[in-house]
Amino acid sequence: MNYNWNWGILFEEPYFDWLVSGVEWTLFVSAVAWIxxxxxxxxxxxxxxxxxxxIRAVAxxxxxxxxxxxxxxxxxxxxxVVPEMVPDDWGRWMKRDMPFPEATSAIFCLxxxxxxxxxxxxxxxIESIPVGQRAAGLAMGLTTVQVYRYLLVPVGYRIIVPPLTSEFLTIFKNSSLALTIGVAELLYQxxxxxxxxxQGFEAFTSVTLIYLVLTMIVVALMVSVEEKTKIPGYGIQKDK
Amino acid sequence: MIMLGDFDFGVIVTALPYLWDGMQLSLLLTGLAAVGSIFLGTLLALMRLSSIRLFQWIGAIWVNFFRSLPLLLVIFWFYFLVPLIVQGQVDAFESALIGFVLFEAAYFCEIMRSGIQSISRGQAWSGYALGLKYSQTMRYVVLPQAFRNMLPILLTQTIILFQDTSLVFVVGLADFMTSAVTVAQRDSRLVELYVFAALVYFVMCYFASLSVKILQKKMHK
Known part of the structure; x- marks a missing residue:
């Protein structure tokens, strides 16, 4: 295979800065989209x-x-399409004045x-919580809102921390699609x-490693969150 | 602001034959990739469940590696770099197909693994007791039941795979998505074509997943 290896190029200007700014955009877009x-x-x-x-039908x-x-x-x-489908004034604003139009669209999309x-x-x-608990809450005189507020939501969320972790990883991986509309995230760089x-080999290898490392960091962080939040005796079958 | 009345349906009608060619490529890619990755995924699942440490490791590394990466990155790897390795021209379709099979196998592996684990141990033991070898036990006893149990999930994952094939747009392979974008840019009819593409994907995926749900209900009867 004829290929001129040059790993040093990754640390030269401006390529190193490109990678750093790519990481920043990937993290920024993923984090805001996650919120x-x-x-x-x-x-x-x-x-x-x-x-x-x-309400159920709409959801x-x-x-x-x-x-x-x-x-x-x-x-x-x-x-x-969205800038064309909204009232003209908004569309004009979205096309002309909206800050970072590509990134903003990508964030809303993700x-x-x-x-x-x-x-x-x-x-x-919420559905994994036994129906009896909801009934018990109502029987004690709680309103539906209170049943959700004090019972179903807090318990439900603690049960789904593990699958939410993988959803966060999904948004982080999916953020690479933002390159199709011109967001200069990691893969774009x-x-x-x-x-x-x-130097395609070097560029793609470095980005692959960066994705692997970032994923590992997220997983490590979330494992500790899972440990802290788990309720003994509860839990959906872990998908691992 | 564009209202429905301003829609130029003519553009879509004229482009239909071209879009249909794209859709055929999407479906072909989905079919081949699904068959390939279910096969490879099953092998990986058997490796993860084998008693040989080395196989367990290979399976686990494969799955965790590919599940940490964006599919887009895998598509780029194969598109730009496989031709370098094999020293020659590789068809964009083939390189995309290889990428999809290797990537999706990681996801199908996990589905098949839980499928195999859902079969009670006794089934495999009775196979061995009857004098079947490991390969025969798997081939005739365990895997057919695992496939049957996991069929709805395998089909759901195939629908996801179908949606994922739209990503070959980034390497310019003329699937349905790429064809829609090509027409949209040629005729400057972005709104019509993108809405139409979304509608087509939605109708296909929605009814496909509805059928899977019906199948699932029938199986549980």
Whole structure:
């Protein structure tokens, strides 16, 4: 195989800076998208367990809609289609004045998509609590809101910490799709280094290692969170 | 602001034959990748469950390695770097297919592993007691039952795989997604084509997963 190895290139300017800024964008986009995914997913997930039929239907529709369209198509919809579908003033603002249009679109896309997956976990967590507990809460005179507030939500969340970990890893891996609309995240930078220097092996190897290390750090952090939050005797079958 | 009335359906109608070619490629890639990765995934699952330490290690490293990486990165690896290794032209379809099989096998492995574990130990023991070898026990006793139990989950994962094939857009392979983008840019009709692509994917995946749910209900009867 004829290939000129040059690992040093990764530490030369500007390529090293590109990698660093790629890591920063990947982490930033994933973290902000996760905040959206977690809050919106919690609301949708709880909504799927309530008694009201219309609320449940809306929440189910949300999950089915976002789950059955490939993420890359959703990226394109958020970036190219949404600005055309909103009122003209908003569209103009989104195209002209919105800060970091690519990254903002990517964050909303990843956030709303992952919210549908988080919602499924939240629902599973709440549904795994024996029905008797909800009944007991109501029998004690708690309102439905209080049953959720003090019983179902706190217990449900502690049960689903492990699957939520893998959802966080999913958002972090999926953030690489942001490159299709031009966000300069980690994988984007690897391709850019490949294009400029033809040192594809080095660029892709370094990015692969960075992803592996970041994943390991997240997993290690979450294992300790899982230890702290787990309720003895409860738990969905761990998917590991 | 674009209302439904402004939609230019003509663009989509004209492009339909071209988009259909793309869809055929998507489906072909999904089918081949599913068969390949279920086969490889089953082998990996057997390795993870084997009593030989080395095999356990290979299986575990494979699964954890690929599950830590974005699929997009794996597609790039194979697209840019496989031609370098084999010193020649590799078809974009083949390199994407290899990438998908190796990557998705990690996910199918975990499904098959829990499938095999769901079969009670007694089944394998009775196989051995009847004088079957390990390979025969697996082939005739354990795996058929594991596949049957896991069929809904395997199909669900295949639907996810179908959605994932849209990622070959990044290497320019002319699947459905790439065809839609090509037409969208050629005719400057981004809104129509992207909404149409989303609709097609949604309808296909929604009804596919609905069928899986019905199948699941039938199996539990």
């Amino acid at each position: 959206i995914a977690f809050s919106l997913g919690s609301i949708v997930g709880v909504a799927r367990t309530v008694d009201s039929v219309p 189910t529709a949300y999950v089915e809609l976002f789950r059955n369209i490939p993420l890359i198509v959703q990226m394109f919809l958020w970036f190219y 956030g709303t998509y992952t919210a549908s997956r988080v919602a499924e976990q939240v629902r599973a967590g 690897a391709r850019q280094i490949e294009n400029y220097t033809f």
